[in-house]
Amino acid sequence: MSRLFMFEKPLGMRDTLPELYEKKHRVRSLMDETIKQWxxxxxxxxxxxxxxxxxxxxxILDAELFKLLDKDGHTLVLxxxxxxxxxxxxxxxxxxxxxxxxxxxxxxxxxxQQREGGxxxxxxxxxxxxxNDDTVSSDGEVIALLVSSLKKAGLNQFQVSVGHIGFAxxxxxxxxxxNGRANAxxxxxxxxxxVGYREQVNSYSLSSIDKQRLLQLLELRGGEEVIGKALDxxxxxxxxxxxxxxxxxxxxxxxxxxxxxxKFDFTIVSHMSxxxxxxxxxxxxxxxxxxxxxxxYGLIEKFGKKASATGFAVRLDKLLEAMGxxxxxxxxxxxxxxxxxRKEAFQLAETMKAEGKKAVLQDINGVKNLDAFTKKFANxxxxxxxx
Numbered sequence: 001m002s003r004l005f006m007f008e009k010p011l012g013m014r015d016t017l018p019e020l021y022e023k024k025h026r027v028r029s030l031m032d033e034t035i036k037q038w039x040x041x042x043x044x045x046x047x048x049x050x051x052x053x054x055x056x057x058x059x060i061l062d063a064e065l066f067k068l069l070d071k072d073g074h075t076l077v078l079x080x081x082x083x084x085x086x087x088x089x090x091x092x093x094x095x096x097x098x099x100x101x102x103x104x105x106x107x108x109x110x111x112x113q114q115r116e117g118g119x120x121x122x123x124x125x126x127x128x129x130x131x132n133d134d135t136v137s138s139d140g141e142v143i144a145l146l147v148s149s150l151k152k153a154g155l156n157q158f159q160v161s162v163g164h165i166g167f168a169x170x171x172x173x174x175x176x177x178x179n180g181r182a183n184a185x186x187x188x189x190x191x192x193x194x195v196g197y198r199e200q201v202n203s204y205s206l207s208s209i210d211k212q213r214l215l216q217l218l219e220l221r222g223g224e225e226v227i228g229k230a231l232d233x234x235x236x237x238x239x240x241x242x243x244x245x246x247x248x249x250x251x252x253x254x255x256x257x258x259x260x261x262x263k264f265d266f267t268i269v270s271h272m273s274x275x276x277x278x279x280x281x282x283x284x285x286x287x288x289x290x291x292x293x294x295x296x297y298g299l300i301e302k303f304g305k306k307a308s309a310t311g312f313a314v315r316l317d318k319l320l321e322a323m324g325x326x327x328x329x330x331x332x333x334x335x336x337x338x339x340x341x342r343k344e345a346f347q348l349a350e351t352m353k354a355e356g357k358k359a360v361l362q363d364i365n366g367v368k369n370l371d372a373f374t375k376k377f378a379n380x381x382x383x384x385x386x387x
Contacts, residue, residue, distance in 0.1 A: 010121070011112075011113060011121060012111075012112070012113040012119065012120050012121025012122065013120075013121055013122050014120055014122065020320070022330055023320055024124070024316055024320065027153045027154070027316060027319060027320065027323075028106055028124075028126055028316060030149075030152045030153045030154070031126050031149040031150075031152060031153050031314070032104075032106065032126070033152070034145070034148055034149040034152040035104045035126075035128060035145065035149060036104075038102070038141075038145050038148075039102050040102040040103060040104040040128050040145075041102065041103060041104065042103075042104045042105060042106065043086065043089065043103055043104070043105060044105065044107060045079065045082070045085035045086060045088075045089060045105070045107070046079070046085070047078060047079060047107075047108070047110075048076045048077070048078065048079070049076065049077055049079050049084075049085055049088075050074060050075070050076060050077075051065070051067060051074075051075035051076060051077045052075070053088060053303075054077065054079060054084045054085050054088055055067075055075070055077040055080070057084045057087070057088075057274075057299060057302045057303070058079075058080045058081050058083075058084040059084075059271070059272045059273045059274050059299075060080035060081060060111060063112070064080065064111040064112050064113070065077045065078075065080055065111075065112065066078040066080075066110050066111075066112050066121075078109075078110035079107075079109055079110065080109055080110060080111050081109050081125075081313070082105045082107060082109060082125055082127060082313065083129065083297070083299060083311065083313070084299060086103055086105060086129050087129075087131075087299045087300045087302070087303055087309070088303050090103070090129075090131050090132075090300060090303075090305070090307070090309075091300050091303035091304055091305040091307075092303065094131075095131070095132060095300075095305050095307060098132065099132065100130070100131065100132045100133040100138075101129070101130070101131040101132055102128065102129075102130055102131075103128065103129045103131065104126075104127065104128045104129075105125070105126070105127060105128075105129075106124070106125070106126040107124065107125065108122055108123065108124050108125075109122070109123065109124075109125055110122050120317065123315055123316070123317050124315075124316045124317070125313045125314065125315060125316070126313070126314050126316060127292075127294070127311060127312050127313035127314060128142060128145060128311050128312060129309055129310075129311035130142050130309060130310050130311055131300065131307055131309040132307040132308070132309065133308075133310075134296075134308040136245055136248040136249050136252060136278070137252055138310055139245075139249055139252075139277070139278045139295075139296060139310050140249055140252030140253055140256065141252075142294060142310050142311055142312050143160055143162065143249075143253065143258075143262065143280060143294075143312075144252075144253070144256040144258055145312075146160060146280075146282060146292060146294070146312045146314070147160060147258050147261045147262075149314070150282065150291075150292070150314070150319070153319065153323070154323055155284060155319065155322060155323055157284060157285055158261070158282055158283060158284040158285075158291070158322070159261060159262070159263055159282070159283050159284075160261055160262045160263070160280050160281070160282050160283075161221075161263055161264070161265035161268060161280060161281050161282075161283060162246070162249065162262060162263070162264055162265065162268075162278065162279075162280040163264065163265050163266050163267070163268030163269075163278075163279055163280070164242035164243075164245065164246055164266070164277060164278050164279065165242075165269070165270065165275045165276060165277060165278075165279055165295070166239060166241065166242035166277065167230065167234065167239050167242045167243065167266055168185075168186070168189065168217060168266065168267070168269060169182075169239075170234060170239030170242070171213065171214070171217060171233065171234050171239055172185060172186070172214075174234070174235055174239070175206065175210045175213060175214060176204070181204065184200055185197060185200060185201070185214070186269050188200060189267050189268075189269045190269050190270070190271055192267075194218055194267075197218065198215060198218075201214045201215055213233040213234075216229070216232075216233050217233070217266055217267060218267060220264065220265070220266035220267070221263065221264060221265045221266070221267070222263060222264060223250075223259070223263060223264065224247075224250050224264075226264045226266070227243050227246055227247050227250070227264070230243055230266060231243060242277075245277065245278060246264065246278065249278060250262075250264075265281075268280070268281060270293075270295070272297070274297045274298060274299040274302075275295050275296065275297050276296055276297055276298045276308070277295065277296035277297075277308075277310075278295055278296050278310070279293070279294065279295025279296065280293065280294055280295060280312070281293045282312075282314070284319075284322035284323075285322070286321060286322050286323075286324055287318055287321050287322045289318060290315075290318070291314060291315055291318040291319045291321075291322050292312055292313060292314035292315060292318075292319070293312065293313065294310065294311050294312030294313060295310060296308060296309070296310040297309055297310070297311075330358075331357075331358065331378045332358040332359070332360055332376075332377055332378065333352060333357060333358065333359050333360070333377060333378060333379045333380070333381065334359070334360045334362055334373075334374065334376075334377040334379070334380045334381070335348055335349055335352075335359060335360070335361050335362065335380075335381045335383060336362050336363075336364045336367075336380065336381070336382045336383065336384065337361065337362070337363060337364065337383040337384070338363075338364055338365075338383070338384045338385060340385060341383040341384070341385070342363075344383055345361055345383045346361065348381065348383070349361050360377065364382075364384060
């Protein structure tokens with residue numbers, strides 16, 4: 001084996017050591033429990049999907065897809081997100097009766113990174129998809145569930161920022177007309193580069209009133225009062241329809257009692273092309289990137305079914321980063337034994353495990369550094385020599 005690759009991993013891949021694994025397992029289990037309490041059912045999808053279906057539908061850049069060929073020459077991809085595979089399953093097998101579906105998932109996704117990117121190429125998501133219900137109540141439900149599951153996981157300080165894909169889209173259309181100039185502004189918003197956004201706006205040959213309307217978009221953040229300010233800068237059309245939906249959403253959030261966790265932010269846009277309505281991002285103080293995001297999308301129509309959906313995905317690595325250092329209780333007891341008392345040690349371990357305790361059985365002759373080994377365990381029982 002080449003020494004170059006003996007300890008190396010593929011770019012962007014990570015090992016998960018025991019302590020981090022236990023933290024992820026605990027958080028995942030707590031969120032899993034909450035999601036099930038809300039009536040969502042977990043499903044799983046293959047790690048490998050066809051490029052022509054899930055790969056092209058996912059809206060992840062082609063350069064970020066891990067591709068390989070099967071023995072018949074078909075191009076496969078490692079799933080780059082969970083929404084597209086679930087949309088495939090829903091369209092193929094679960095929408096026969098035209099009923100609302102509440103589905104959930106927890107799994108790894110894969111996105112190839114450039115060497116200078118420094119971001120993980122494999123990470124775990126947990127999330128939900130509320131399918132075939134186009135009411136604002138369903139948008140409110142997934143936001144409320146996001147808040148509830150994050151609180152259950154142990155995150156206390158966070159905010160969900162809510163916007164609408166249609167507002168900025170309509171504002172740019174009314175003022176700029178061309179997609180090229182609008183796309184430039186969308187890119188600055190997606191990158192949270194508000195200085196670049198202002199400079200770009202000021203570079204356009206527009207009336208002072210239209211420039212002011214575009215710049216006022218950056219100020220549309222806050223509570224219910226922001227909707228009134230937004231009405232002043234957009235003309236009739238889809239932009240005002242989006243404000244009607246957001247006003248209703250605020251009423252839903254208020255009824256859930258979650259106003260302290262939710263704020264409007266009209267600068268939110270997405271690189272995912274399938275978003276079609278309300279969208280949102282979850283932020284926590286210790287992390288500069290969203291720990292979760294979601295919104296309404298029409299992706300299922302790409303698989304031949306006319307159904308709208310909304311949902312969210314939480315990045316477990318970002319969530320753990322936001323939660324900071326938290327001790328995970330993992331009390332394990334150790335039973336050291338010699339050959340003479342081996343059977344007694346086995347019986348003691350069975351008794352302890354029947355009581356719900358964790359027990360490690362260790363032959364005394366298999367340990368080279370006894371002091372270091374015993375420090376790993378809460379309690380140690382020695383069954384050495386005769387009884």
